[in-house]
Amino acid sequence: MEQIEILDVPFSRLTDEQVFARCIEFIGAHKPHMVITAGPEFVMRLKSEPALRALVSAADLITPDGIGIVLASRWYGQPLADRVTGIWLTERLLSYAYDQQLCVYFLGASETSLQRALQVLRARYPGLNIFGRNGYFTPDQIETVLADILEVKPDVLFVGLGQPRQEQFIADYKERLGVPLAMGIGGVIDVLGGTVKRAPVLLQQLHLEWFYRLLREPSRWRRQLVLPQFAFASWRDARERRR
Numbered sequence: 001m002e003q004i005e006i007l008d009v010p011f012s013r014l015t016d017e018q019v020f021a022r023c024i025e026f027i028g029a030h031k032p033h034m035v036i037t038a039g040p041e042f043v044m045r046l047k048s049e050p051a052l053r054a055l056v057s058a059a060d061l062i063t064p065d066g067i068g069i070v071l072a073s074r075w076y077g078q079p080l081a082d083r084v085t086g087i088w089l090t091e092r093l094l095s096y097a098y099d100q101q102l103c104v105y106f107l108g109a110s111e112t113s114l115q116r117a118l119q120v121l122r123a124r125y126p127g128l129n130i131f132g133r134n135g136y137f138t139p140d141q142i143e144t145v146l147a148d149i150l151e152v153k154p155d156v157l158f159v160g161l162g163q164p165r166q167e168q169f170i171a172d173y174k175e176r177l178g179v180p181l182a183m184g185i186g187g188v189i190d191v192l193g194g195t196v197k198r199a200p201v202l203l204q205q206l207h208l209e210w211f212y213r214l215l216r217e218p219s220r221w222r223r224q225l226v227l228p229q230f231a232f233a234s235w236r237d238a239r240e241r242r243r
Contacts, residue, residue, distance in 0.1 A: 004078040007230075007237055009043050009056060011064050011073070016084045019063055020092050026060065026181045027102070027155055032174040034059045034167075035183040037086040039066025040230035042163050047233065052164050058171035063089070068230055075238035086185045087198070093156055093181075098125040105152055105179075106132035107145070107169075108160025109189035116193030129154075135161045149177055157182040160189045 003010040012019060026033035036042075036059045046052050056062070063084035064070055073080040097104050106114060111134040118132055131152045137145055149157065157179040159166040166184035174182050190196040198209070 004073055004076055004080065006069060006072050006076065007043050007047055007234055009038065009046060009062060011038070011062050011069060011080070012084070013078065013080060014063075014084075015081050016088060019061065019084045019089065020096075022061060023089070023093060023181055023183075024096065028180075030180055032178055033061075033181050034170050034174055035089075035181065036062045036167055037065035037084065037089065037184065037186075038062055038069070038163075039064075040068040040072075041066075041226050043069070044226045044230050044233070045164060052168075055164060055167045055171055058174075059167075068227060072231070072234035072238070075235050076241065077238075086183070087188050087191055089183070090158060090185055090188050090192075093183075094121065094125065094128070097156060098128045101127075101129070102155040103129035103131070103152060104156045104158065105149055105154035106130070106158045106160065106189055107149070108135035108158070108166070108185070109187075109193075109195075110134055110136065113190050113193050113195040116195060117189045118193075120193055146173060146177065149179070155180055158185045158188070159183070160185045160187065162186060 002013055004013055005011075012022075014022060023035065026035075036055070046056065064073070064080055065083060065085045067083060070080045070083055094104065096102070106117065108114070109117070114132050114134050118130060121130055122128065131148075131154065133145060133148055157170075157177065159169055159182060161169060161184075163184060163186060166186070170182045170184060187196060191198055
C-alpha cells in the first residue's frame, strides 16, 4: 500500500526519493497537481475544522512533514521510513528545475524575505527562471496575483502562506492556473533567504527542530500544545482500528 491513514489523513508511504520521483512525474504530465507536506498541527486542524477536509480530497500527494507523523505510523502497524519535509523537497525540485531549465514561482513571505530568497537562489542557480510575489495580499488583489502567475506560466508553484491558507489557495485555483506541480511550503521562503535559520544539523538528525524553534520563538509554546493532543488522538485511533 502506498498510503497510511492517520486520523483519516492519507499519508504517502513513499520514501523521500520516491516522492521526488512522483513530483517529477507530475511535472511531466502537464496537468495540475497538488502536494501537501503535513505535520501534526495540520492533522489536528483538519480534525477540529471539518470544512477543511476538502483539502485532503484535492491533494494528489500528502507527505509526512514531522517526526510526530512518523512515530504515529508505528501505532498503526505501518511504520513510515522517515519524514519528507517541505524544505528538502523544495531544494530537490529547485535543483531539478535548474537542470531541466524549468520555471518556478514563489508566492509568500514578506517582500524583504522573498527578495532575499530570490537573490540567494539566483546566485545558487544562475539562469534559473525564477519569479515570485509576497504573500501579503487582500482578497480584492487575488485577481492580480493570479494574473501574474498565469503570465509567468511556471512549471512549479511554491506557496508559502501558512497552513491551511496555502493549501486552500492551491485547491481553489490550481485548475485555473494549470501549474503542473503546486506545493504548500510554509516558512521555507524565510529559510531559503536566511531570514530564519534552520536548526543545527545535529538537532535535525535528532528530530528536535521543533525544540530549536521553540527556544528561538518562545511564543510558539501554545502551538506546541497540539503535539501531545495529536499523540493521544492518533494512539487512540490506531488502537480502535486494530479492534
